[in-house]
Amino acid sequence: MQLQILKRTRRISFSGAVAVFVSAILLSLLFSGILLSLGGTPAVAGFSTLFKGGFGSRWALEDSVLKAIPIFLCSLGVAVAFRLKVWNIGAEGQYALGAIGATGVALAFPDWPSWAVLPLMALSAACAGGIWGLIPALLRQKMHTNEIIVTLMFNYIAVYLLQYLVLGVWRDPNSHGFAVSAAFSDAAIIGPLSDAASVHWGLVHCIVLGILLLLFFRYTRIGYEIKAAGENMNAARYAGIRVDFLVCLVMAISGGLAGWAGFVEVSATVNQLQPSMLVGYGYTAIVVAWLARLNPAGIAVTSFLLAGLRVGVESLQLDLQVPADFGDILEGSILLMVLAAGLFLEYRIVRKGRT
Amino acid sequence: MNFDILIPLLAATVLSGTPVLYATLGEIITEKSGVLNLGVEGVMMLGAFSAFFVAAATGSPWLAFVVAGVVGMLVVSLHGVVCLWFQGNQVVSGLALTLLGSGLANYLGTPYVGTKAPGFSAVALPGLSRIPALGEIFFNHDPLVYLSYLLPPILWFFFHRTGIGLGLRAVGENPAAARAAGLNVQRLRWLGILAGGFFMGLGGACLSLAYTHLWTSSLSGGRGWIAVALVIFAFWRPGRAVFGAWLFGGVMALQLRLQASGAHVSSSLLLMLPYALTVIVLVFSSARRKSNAAPAALGVNVEPGE
Numbered sequence: 001m002q003l004q005i006l007k008r009t010r011r012i013s014f015s016g017a018v019a020v021f022v023s024a025i026l027l028s029l030l031f032s033g034i035l036l037s038l039g040g041t042p043a044v045a046g047f048s049t050l051f052k053g054g055f056g057s058r059w060a061l062e063d064s065v066l067k068a069i070p071i072f073l074c075s076l077g078v079a080v081a082f083r084l085k086v087w088n089i090g091a092e093g094q095y096a097l098g099a100i101g102a103t104g105v106a107l108a109f110p111d112w113p114s115w116a117v118l119p120l121m122a123l124s125a126a127c128a129g130g131i132w133g134l135i136p137a138l139l140r141q142k143m144h145t146n147e148i149i150v151t152l153m154f155n156y157i158a159v160y161l162l163q164y165l166v167l168g169v170w171r172d173p174n175s176h177g178f179a180v181s182a183a184f185s186d187a188a189i190i191g192p193l194s195d196a197a198s199v200h201w202g203l204v205h206c207i208v209l210g211i212l213l214l215l216f217f218r219y220t221r222i223g224y225e226i227k228a229a230g231e232n233m234n235a236a237r238y239a240g241i242r243v244d245f246l247v248c249l250v251m252a253i254s255g256g257l258a259g260w261a262g263f264v265e266v267s268a269t270v271n272q273l274q275p276s277m278l279v280g281y282g283y284t285a286i287v288v289a290w291l292a293r294l295n296p297a298g299i300a301v302t303s304f305l306l307a308g309l310r311v312g313v314e315s316l317q318l319d320l321q322v323p324a325d326f327g328d329i330l331e332g333s334i335l336l337m338v339l340a341a342g343l344f345l346e347y348r349i350v351r352k353g354r355t
Numbered sequence: 356m357n358f359d360i361l362i363p364l365l366a367a368t369v370l371s372g373t374p375v376l377y378a379t380l381g382e383i384i385t386e387k388s389g390v391l392n393l394g395v396e397g398v399m400m401l402g403a404f405s406a407f408f409v410a411a412a413t414g415s416p417w418l419a420f421v422v423a424g425v426v427g428m429l430v431v432s433l434h435g436v437v438c439l440w441f442q443g444n445q446v447v448s449g450l451a452l453t454l455l456g457s458g459l460a461n462y463l464g465t466p467y468v469g470t471k472a473p474g475f476s477a478v479a480l481p482g483l484s485r486i487p488a489l490g491e492i493f494f495n496h497d498p499l500v501y502l503s504y505l506l507p508p509i510l511w512f513f514f515h516r517t518g519i520g521l522g523l524r525a526v527g528e529n530p531a532a533a534r535a536a537g538l539n540v541q542r543l544r545w546l547g548i549l550a551g552g553f554f555m556g557l558g559g560a561c562l563s564l565a566y567t568h569l570w571t572s573s574l575s576g577g578r579g580w581i582a583v584a585l586v587i588f589a590f591w592r593p594g595r596a597v598f599g600a601w602l603f604g605g606v607m608a609l610q611l612r613l614q615a616s617g618a619h620v621s622s623s624l625l626l627m628l629p630y631a632l633t634v635i636v637l638v639f640s641s642a643r644r645k646s647n648a649a650p651a652a653l654g655v656n657v658e659p660g661e
Binding site: 007035039087089139143144145146148149150152153154156157160161163164167168283286287290323325326327328329331332333335336339340341342343346347 | 393397433436437440441442443444446447448450451452453454455456457458459461462463465577580583584587621623624626627630631633634637638641642658
């Protein structure tokens with residue numbers, strides 16, 4: 001029997017697409033399950049710990065939402081750039097710059113009230129992240145550099161910049177040698193939604209920013225131009241769309257959103273600047289954006305799911321001593337499988353001779 | 356500058372440039388066939404770990420070195436399956452490979468963190484190592500460094516004087532024309548991916564067998580990404596890749612020396628140096644517009660049945 005690959009003439013049905021995705025994810029779970037048992041942890045027990053740890057209790061769900069917040073904001077940013085086929089791999093660095101920008105304001109104005117200091121922190125974070133995204137865009141358009149490599153190098157540079165600051169000028173003199181900044185004033189902290197909840201107001205930031213972005217793409221001319229230019233950049237240029245400007249704009253927005261994520265995280269969760277806040281949300285965000293096919297609602301759901309996996313991996317580490325790097329394996333294999341599964345959305349495989 | 360400082364520094368430059376050189380050459384081979392593999396970092400990490408593991412288990416560094424190359428081929432074959440068979444996006448597949456490879460290497464390597472494995476040690480080449488200055492800089496290293504001297508001319512010969520090498524380049528420039536000329540596009544791209552992965556794996560092995568003999572988490576530290584940047588710096592030419600790799604080796608060696616000497620520079624800023632230099636070098640080499648040296652069909656999948 002010989003197989004043949006044919007391009008689909010009609011779009012795949014929704015249930016067909018779901019089936020393709022689910023089987024891709026099951027395959028990657030199978031692969032990581034085998035690795036888990038090779039490492040000496042029974043796969044079934046491992047996955048049940050993982051899912052219980054990530055989604056199995058109120059505490060777990062709250063923690064997953066907390067981790068989903070920065071991932072969502074970074075991923076929203078990544079998706080904006082990806083939509084124009086600008087490969088921004090630098091969300092991690094832009095997130096770090098956002099945290100730095102927010103910290104600068106928080107430390108400079110410790111006596112300011114919340115209504116003044118928080119907006120200024122957000123602005124400073126978004127600008128810092130935005131500039132960190134804009135530089136690679138300008139280099140791409142003016143000097144023809146490859147933005148993938150520059151944004152990635154900017155991640156490393158941002159990590160060391162953050163480290164430099166907390167080891168140097170911003171180091172808390174009372175930190176007993178730890179590389180942390182002074183703690184923020186209470187006014188500079190984003191509080192919880194209610195006294196009973198651990199989920200903070202950052203969730204509302206996510207909803208507002210997500211909706212704003214959705215409106216931007218749906219109802220503004222520039223949003224439409226970005227979508228059009230993403231389909232075919234040369235045609236867009238020919239049609240008079242200012243592609244250079246759009247590339248810079250999407251990278252600034254992209255970096256700004258990741259920077260905002262840094263602000264929310266440093267203010268609401270960490271309450272001071274410290275290197276341990278860089279745990280790879282910016283890389284997870286890329287996985288999320290791609291899995292969600294760049295769609296904001298999809299990004300919301302997917303960031304929650306992948307945040308849950310991260311929380312689950314933490315309990316896997318605590319309960320069964322599985323190294324935390326297992327999370328990267330999960331994310332990497334899910335992405336690879338889903339990427340491969342994309343073929344079935346565009347093509348169908350039939351026996352030769354049939355159509 | 357004092358020669359007593361300069362010569363060991365230049366020798367360390369060659370040593371620390373070698374892993375990046377192997378990886379850069381690997382990426383050049385893959386990109387010449389029209390496939391962009393951004394998974395270099397992950398492949399290097401797995402190469403480094405498998406080399407470390409085999410060396411620790413068998414005591415044979417040469418066996419470990421070859422195994423790392425084979426593991427590299429296995430890992431990149433995932434990229435081949437996703438991009439060549441399943442038409443997946445090459446950029447995203449490469450990122451996934453980096454995530455998977457680094458994660459897997461760190462995961463499997465956790466029990467070995469801080470342990471040592473037998474590796475290569477320096478062998479002075481008889482005669483050549485006696486040359487003043489140059490002997491110390493170039494001919495007093497481990498065998499993997501000497502092997503890396505031979506690779507660029509071999510690759511040049513492969514790309515310019517062999518049928519397969521010319522075919523590989525044709526497939527990277529214009530797959531449709533290459534197919535019309537009777538070349539098997541898929542097979543040549545598989546060759547590009549697998550051969551590239553072999554060298555990336557070897558690059559990883561250089562890290563764990565020669566550069567350090569110690570396993571640590573995230574051993575590669577972004578060298579795979581620097582290799583991707585160096586391909587552009589090298590205009591896809593194996594010879595120029597040598598200078599790029601040594602330039603980075605130089606910065607890494609210098610940075611380590613400065614830290615050890617207790618100079619009054621923040622260690623964070625010193626650690627930043629190689630990455631900042633990558634950006635600067637990339638800007639200058641791209642601005643010269645020679646980046647047209649890129650294979651024309653780089654990153655473009657060939658549709659089935661086309």
